[in-house]
Amino acid sequence: MKFYDYTGVIHFHSAFSFDGYVGLDKIIDAAAKNGIDFLLLTDHDHLQARDEGWEGWKGKVLLIVGEEIAPRFNHYLAFNIGTPVKTPDDSRDKQPQIYIDAVNAGGGFGFISHPDHEGTKTFHVKHYPWMDWSVDGYAGIGIWDFMTDWQSSLKGYLPSLISFFFPAFFLRGPRRISLERWDSLNQIKKIVGIGELDNHGSIVKIGPVKLTALPFNRAFKFIHTHICTNEPLSGNHQKDIPLLFNALRYGCCYVAMDYFHPSKGFSFLITQNGEEYSMGDSLVMEDRAQICISLPVAALVRIIRDGAVFAEETSKDIILSLRESGVYRVEAYLKRYGKYRPWIFSNPIFVK
Numbered sequence: 001m002k003f004y005d006y007t008g009v010i011h012f013h014s015a016f017s018f019d020g021y022v023g024l025d026k027i028i029d030a031a032a033k034n035g036i037d038f039l040l041l042t043d044h045d046h047l048q049a050r051d052e053g054w055e056g057w058k059g060k061v062l063l064i065v066g067e068e069i070a071p072r073f074n075h076y077l078a079f080n081i082g083t084p085v086k087t088p089d090d091s092r093d094k095q096p097q098i099y100i101d102a103v104n105a106g107g108g109f110g111f112i113s114h115p116d117h118e119g120t121k122t123f124h125v126k127h128y129p130w131m132d133w134s135v136d137g138y139a140g141i142g143i144w145d146f147m148t149d150w151q152s153s154l155k156g157y158l159p160s161l162i163s164f165f166f167p168a169f170f171l172r173g174p175r176r177i178s179l180e181r182w183d184s185l186n187q188i189k190k191i192v193g194i195g196e197l198d199n200h201g202s203i204v205k206i207g208p209v210k211l212t213a214l215p216f217n218r219a220f221k222f223i224h225t226h227i228c229t230n231e232p233l234s235g236n237h238q239k240d241i242p243l244l245f246n247a248l249r250y251g252c253c254y255v256a257m258d259y260f261h262p263s264k265g266f267s268f269l270i271t272q273n274g275e276e277y278s279m280g281d282s283l284v285m286e287d288r289a290q291i292c293i294s295l296p297v298a299a300l301v302r303i304i305r306d307g308a309v310f311a312e313e314t315s316k317d318i319i320l321s322l323r324e325s326g327v328y329r330v331e332a333y334l335k336r337y338g339k340y341r342p343w344i345f346s347n348p349i350f351v352k
Contacts, residue, residue, distance in 0.1 A: 004228065005264050006226065008040065008226070011042045011068070012042065012199045012216075013044070013201075019044070027201075032061050041054075044067070045087050047066075047081070071087050075128055076113060077110055085099050097136070100135055112135075117147070138191075140251075143178050143182050143195070143255060144178070146171075146199070146219070148175070171222070174255075190348075192248065193255060222257055223257050227253045228247060228253060229247045251279055251280030255346075256343060260343070263296065263344050267293065268349070270283065270289055270290065272288075282351075285352065289322040293318040299333055301313050301333075302331040302333075304330070310328065329345070329347065329349075332345075
């Protein structure tokens with residue numbers, strides 16, 4: 001089974017957002033310098049970047065324009081929509097099903113964004129979690145959000161200063177509550193997990209000095225969503241955007257923190273009777289099957305079945321016999337500077 005692995009960033013804001021500070025020309029340039037293949041832009045409440053002709057291939061980077069629907073709580077990332085979906089007023093704030101349905105009615109799909117965001121009291125950043133889990137019709141959820149993770153380290157001025165210069169060393173990975181919820185949801189139906197950046201290029205003032213909190217050239221080094229397609233991108237955005245969207249919605253993707261080592265080359269398959277099944281696939285257990293995992297370099301690998309650790313091994317290539325049904329996914333932790341650091345989190349394969 002041959003896949004084409006494309007590195008992307010989902011959820012960020014440009015100067016088209018009221019709280020964005022960086023123009024798309026500079027953002028695209030930063031993405032190209034970091035080897036990013038595609039960008040999913042999510043400015044607030046509009047699709048102005050598309051209206052002004054920004055969507056499409058810009059050199060080696062494919063920019064795709066989406067929207068973040070962002071009332072006080074329950075933020076939602078919407079893609080493949082023709083017109084913006086309005087952020088509800090306060091009276092409808094507690095009814096996110098309304099805008100999930102509106103996105104679907106417009107032919108789009110969406111992801112629950114940074115569901116366990118807590119903000120940070122040190123710098124007076126508000127919390128923006130998802131509050132209503134009675135909703136349905138969403139394609140997936142953010143399982144690892146850079147801002148949620150990084151901001152949790154800002155618990156004092158000295159730690160914050162160190163974290164500002166070395167963010168990768170402070171990232172702890174997806175929150176346990178996020179993974180547990182995701183595993184639970186996948187027992188009911190497929191819910192795709194994505195990585196988020198949520199960078200704004202915000203300006204921070206320290207005394208008389210103004211600094212960009214996280215320049216895009218740095219921000220693009222961290223949490224990526226890799227989409228694996230069954231054919232290569234063509235350079236024609238009218239064909240390539242649906243190709244990426246179909247693979248993303250299907251769950252043929254994984255989340256990686258590529259700062260310490262690139263994750264391209266990662267593979268997670270289940271084989272049975274000469275057939276191969278990858279992330280997002282379902283199979284019916286008929287005979288002895290095998291889990292096959294391949295990594296670019298050796299790492300601590302945990303195979304998760306129905307939310308619990310099924311097997312754990314430190315290796316580059318893993319093959320294990322499989323005799324039980326369940327929802328299987330992979331976590332990999334890379335040892336760097338004396339510590340295992342979160343690296344790869346795959347979407348599941350469903351064994352029935």
